[in-house]
Amino acid sequence: xxxxxxxxxxxxxxxxxxxxxxxxxxxxxxxxxxxxxxxxxxxxxxxxxxx
Ligand SMILES: [Zn+2]
Numbered sequence: 682x683x684x685x686x687x688x689x690x691x692x693x694x695x696x697x698x699x700x701x702x703x704x705x706x707x708x709x710x711x712x713x714x715x716x717x718x719x720x721x722x723x724x725x726x727x728x729x730x731x732x
Contacts (some may be wrong), residue, residue, distance in 0.1 A: 683707065
């Protein structure tokens with residue numbers, strides 16, 4: 682089961698066609714999550730501490 686998104690209603694639904702008649706689409710996942718971004722900085726900081 683996948684969550685779909687109606688751009689028109691700005692609503693999440695499980696139906697391929699929204700109740701408004703608009704075709705729903707899969708919400709695009711973010712390329713990088715903010716957690717990963719900070720994780721990278723954390724790793725760099727750790728490296729610098731160990732030097
Ligand atoms: Zn809709």
